[in-house]
Amino acid sequence: MDRATSQRPEMDRAAKPQTTAPAKASWLGELVSRSWFWAFAALGLILLVDAVVSPEFFSIRIMQGRLYGSPIDVLYHGTPVALVGLGMAVVIGTKGIDLSVGAVVAIVGAVMTNLIHRDLSPFTVTVLTLGAGMLCGLWNGFLVAILDIQPIIATLILMVAGRGVALLIDAGLIVTFRNEFFSAISTGQIFTVPSRILVLAGAATLLWLFLRRTALGLYIESVGGNASAADLAGINARFAKIGAYVLSGLYSGVAGLLICADLRMSDPNNAGLFIELDAILAVVIGGGSLAGGRFYLGMTVVGAMIIQCLTTSILVSPLPFQFTWFVKGAAVIVVLLLQSRRLRETIYTAFRGRRA
Amino acid sequence: MTEPSTPRVELKGISKSFPGVRALDAVDFRVEPGEIHALLGENGAGKSTLIKVVTGAVRRDAGTMLLDGTPVEVNSPADAPKFGISAVYQEVNLIPTLSVVKNLTLERQPMRHRLISWKRANKRARERLARLKLDIDVERPLGWYPVAIQQLIAIARALEDDSRLLVLDEPTASLDAREVELLFSILRELKARGIAIIFITHFIDQVYQIADRITVLRNGRLVGTAPTAELPRIKLVAMMLGRELEAVETRKPAKETVETSEPILAVEGMGRRRYMGTFDLKLRAGEVVGLAGLLGSGRTETCKLVFGAAHADSGHVRFEGKPIRIRSPRQAIRLGIGFCPEDRKAEGLISELTVRENIVLALQVKRGWWNRLPFEEQERAAQEMIKLLAIATPDADKPVGQLSGGNQQKVILGRWLASQSRILILDEPTRGIDVGAHAEVIALIRRLSGEGMALLVASSELDEIVTVSDRVEVLRDRHKVGEIAGADITRDNIIHTIAAG
Numbered sequence: 001m002d003r004a005t006s007q008r009p010e011m012d013r014a015a016k017p018q019t020t021a022p023a024k025a026s027w028l029g030e031l032v033s034r035s036w037f038w039a040f041a042a043l044g045l046i047l048l049v050d051a052v053v054s055p056e057f058f059s060i061r062i063m064q065g066r067l068y069g070s071p072i073d074v075l076y077h078g079t080p081v082a083l084v085g086l087g088m089a090v091v092i093g094t095k096g097i098d099l100s101v102g103a104v105v106a107i108v109g110a111v112m113t114n115l116i117h118r119d120l121s122p123f124t125v126t127v128l129t130l131g132a133g134m135l136c137g138l139w140n141g142f143l144v145a146i147l148d149i150q151p152i153i154a155t156l157i158l159m160v161a162g163r164g165v166a167l168l169i170d171a172g173l174i175v176t177f178r179n180e181f182f183s184a185i186s187t188g189q190i191f192t193v194p195s196r197i198l199v200l201a202g203a204a205t206l207l208w209l210f211l212r213r214t215a216l217g218l219y220i221e222s223v224g225g226n227a228s229a230a231d232l233a234g235i236n237a238r239f240a241k242i243g244a245y246v247l248s249g250l251y252s253g254v255a256g257l258l259i260c261a262d263l264r265m266s267d268p269n270n271a272g273l274f275i276e277l278d279a280i281l282a283v284v285i286g287g288g289s290l291a292g293g294r295f296y297l298g299m300t301v302v303g304a305m306i307i308q309c310l311t312t313s314i315l316v317s318p319l320p321f322q323f324t325w326f327v328k329g330a331a332v333i334v335v336l337l338l339q340s341r342r343l344r345e346t347i348y349t350a351f352r353g354r355r356a
Numbered sequence: 357m358t359e360p361s362t363p364r365v366e367l368k369g370i371s372k373s374f375p376g377v378r379a380l381d382a383v384d385f386r387v388e389p390g391e392i393h394a395l396l397g398e399n400g401a402g403k404s405t406l407i408k409v410v411t412g413a414v415r416r417d418a419g420t421m422l423l424d425g426t427p428v429e430v431n432s433p434a435d436a437p438k439f440g441i442s443a444v445y446q447e448v449n450l451i452p453t454l455s456v457v458k459n460l461t462l463e464r465q466p467m468r469h470r471l472i473s474w475k476r477a478n479k480r481a482r483e484r485l486a487r488l489k490l491d492i493d494v495e496r497p498l499g500w501y502p503v504a505i506q507q508l509i510a511i512a513r514a515l516e517d518d519s520r521l522l523v524l525d526e527p528t529a530s531l532d533a534r535e536v537e538l539l540f541s542i543l544r545e546l547k548a549r550g551i552a553i554i555f556i557t558h559f560i561d562q563v564y565q566i567a568d569r570i571t572v573l574r575n576g577r578l579v580g581t582a583p584t585a586e587l588p589r590i591k592l593v594a595m596m597l598g599r600e601l602e603a604v605e606t607r608k609p610a611k612e613t614v615e616t617s618e619p620i621l622a623v624e625g626m627g628r629r630r631y632m633g634t635f636d637l638k639l640r641a642g643e644v645v646g647l648a649g650l651l652g653s654g655r656t657e658t659c660k661l662v663f664g665a666a667h668a669d670s671g672h673v674r675f676e677g678k679p680i681r682i683r684s685p686r687q688a689i690r691l692g693i694g695f696c697p698e699d700r701k702a703e704g705l706i707s708e709l710t711v712r713e714n715i716v717l718a719l720q721v722k723r724g725w726w727n728r729l730p731f732e733e734q735e736r737a738a739q740e741m742i743k744l745l746a747i748a749t750p751d752a753d754k755p756v757g758q759l760s761g762g763n764q765q766k767v768i769l770g771r772w773l774a775s776q777s778r779i780l781i782l783d784e785p786t787r788g789i790d791v792g793a794h795a796e797v798i799a800l801i802r803r804l805s806g807e808g809m810a811l812l813v814a815s816s817e818l819d820e821i822v823t824v825s826d827r828v829e830v831l832r833d834r835h836k837v838g839e840i841a842g843a844d845i846t847r848d849n850i851i852h853t854i855a856a857g
Contacts, residue, residue, distance in 0.1 A: 213728060214725055214726050214727075214728050215720045215723075215724075215725040215726075215727075215728045215729070216725050218709075218713060218717070218720060218728075219725055221706070221708070221709060221713075222706050222709065222713075222717065225706040225707070225708045225709060226702075226703075226705065226706045226707065228702060228703050229702070229703050229704055229705055229706050230706060231665070231685060232663075232665055232685050232695060232697060232703050232704070233685070233689075233706075233717045233718050233721060233771065234684075234685050234686040234688075234689035234690075234717075234718055234721035234722075235686070235717070235721055236686060239725070293706070293708040293709075294708055
């Protein structure tokens with residue numbers, strides 16, 4: 001398939017369509033034949049509409065030592081979905097899915113709140129909290145890879161039971177806390193940049209390094225692309241799948257940490273509610289296929305930002321916010337249509353035809 | 357044969373072409389009432405197409421079909437029962453999760469007050485099963501029963517009160533000996549009731565057990581029909597295999613010297629129930645062992661057992677003299693064994709990954725996931741293989757699914773060469789690739805063996821086996837039936853060994 005990805009040479013899987021164009025194909029035709037182009041085009045289109053509707057949209061200013069403005073807002077509010085989406089992209093790469101990410105956000109919040117109340121150091125709290133997320137992922141991986149339960153069912157178990165676990169940890173209460181360190185990580189800023197944006201950038205880079213500088217990424221894509229061929233090539237499918245779910249748990253954990261620190265409380269019932277849907281959407285908008293076989297980390301982050309951009313755009317526009325959901329739905333259809341290979345090739349041919 | 361009665365089915369001059377293939381070429385075929393008629397042939401012989409013409413799944417281009425002397429036009433499989441034609445296909449077309457009743461009454465549920473009457477449905481299902489003397493709980497899901505019973509249920513579903521012809525496409529492929537006996541006893545009863553039965557199978561022994569007459573097809577043409585009693589096995593095998601018309605590559609002289617050297621891999625009494633009978637096998641450095649046999653004789657099964665892709669339930673393996681157990685392909689690969697499967701698309705390639713990634717996969721597995729092969733080395737390994745094997749691809753970053761069959765095969769070969777395998781198992785290495793690539797693969801097999809690699813080559817083409825092998829293991833009906841070495845490796849000897857016994 002000729003789905004393509006970000007700019008790094010190693011991640012760039014872009015291939016010419018099978019009906020290879022002559023070598024002198026126009027750069028424009030070449031560009032529109034790539035799927036990542038359309039994700040960026042969609043983002044550009046939304047921003048363009050924003051610029052027309054509310055001219056203030058792009059004004060970024062520094063207030064009280066911090067960057068302010070709608071683009072920063074998009075990045076700030078899009079971070080949790082982007083983090084969850086990164087893990088989701090990896091799981092979807094194995095031909096799986098992780099529905100439990102929202103529940104993991106809730107569990108992680110409960111664990112973190114309780115640890116903070118035990119006066120542990122921020123470092124210990126962070127390590128144990130993220131460990132809890134990974135443990136959740138390990139459970140999912142065990143169900144999928146060892147017990148061979150279908151991923152949608154296996155992760156549904158934790159999705160349903162997870163919020164109960166969080167409630168148990170909190171003893172049925174909504175526990176609040178004050179902690180400067182975690183507030184700083186989630187809502188603070190470093191050199192005028194909101195710190196959570198830096199957390200996202202760091203986490204995405206680390207994930208890319210971990211998957212592409214080891215062979216785990218290749219294993220995951222092999223298992224998702226053709227499980228029996230991967231087996232005959234000697235790849236340990238169990239290991240690859242468990243790895244993917246643990247990573248998803250970890251990245252949901254990071255998102256949960258930011259969300260909980262933002263709320264300054266653990267809210268088992270509402271923290272991360274429906275975040276799995278936005279995360280799956282982000283992966284798909286980023287060019288990932290639920291049929292598995294490829295994951296695109298950079299494009300997943302772009303996908304999350306497109307979703308957030310829509311929400312923010314409607315908030316700053318004169319439209320009532322109830323329209324958010326309709327516009328989101330319509331935008332997703334448009335992005336997916338633009339990414340469809342057949343449509344792209346039709347447009348591609350049209351471009352070539354006009355120049356010929 | 358003097359046959360005063362009208363044949364049950366008589367096909368005259370049946371032809372059928374698909375785009376690019378002449379599947380049937382003026383085939384004549386007749387089946388008498390109360391006869392079990394075996395229809396045999398290798399892959400692509402036209403058995404399935406002929407059956408589909410009879411059941412109406414395929415429209416013939418030319419020829420006539422007579423049923424009990426009357427010309428008939430069967431337009432679709434749904435039409436077939438009207439003519440008393442029942443068929444059970446190889447892939448059992450029943451739904452394992454539904455109950456036996458539901459499976460037996462899928463098309464026509466008995467209605468009562470415009471609703472389905474399950475009481476009547478149960479009764480009808482039991483009646484149908486009673487025809488085969490089968491008394492089972494019809495409310496259980498079909499999948500709960502063993503394959504043999506499922507197979508009988510499929511026959512029960514196909515059989516109507518007025519069935520005149522029963523077509524069975526490989527009904528015994530996944531049955532064990534006792535289950536086959538059960539099926540055969542029922543077939544004999546149906547035969548006694550005057551039903552004509554067309555029986556497709558790959559098991560030669562079963563043909564001689566049950567069939568009255570045999571018809572052999574090859575490449576869409578009728579080779580011949582003869583009563584089973586008058587057709588010795590040797591003649592049957594020769595009829596099925598025929599002789600390929602392409603120029604036969606000259607055989608390389610077999611190496612006699614390697615016989616004495618210590619085998620890298622020695623397998624003793626390996627087997628798996630319902631899958632493959634026990635066999636011995638020795639693979640030596642610099643030696644090519646051929647696996648010969650008819651379709652379904654157990655070639656692929658042998659390859660997969662040795663590679664650990666199928667789990668043996670008996671036998672011992674020695675690797676360089678040390679006893680080991682190969683439990684998974686991963687372990688086999690670490691030992692230096694490579695395997696090119698017959699079905700490249702389903703089992704060999706990961707088509708969304710690039711040529712480079714497909715080539716380095718096994719090498720990477722050997723290094724372990726943490727120790728990633730640096731990009732430059734991946735590229736070097738890929739380029740080396742592209743050059744060595746003359747893989748036609750613009751660059752190593754092309755998704756492998758977009759290459760042609762021959763080039764895909766070379767990519768998989770490249771995977772094992774890049775990982776420096778010492779033993780290479782090739783299952784049908786030249787299937788579905790063009791003539792040029794065919795010759796290149798044969799030359800490569802010889803070169804690798806010359807460089808000291810141990811090879812196991814399974815092939816349905818006898819000429820290919822004869823050309824490359826130093827030693828040939830002959831298989832029949834999932835058992836090893838003989839071994840031929842050195843100068844004795846000839847087509848005739850292999851055919852004799854398949855037929856003997």
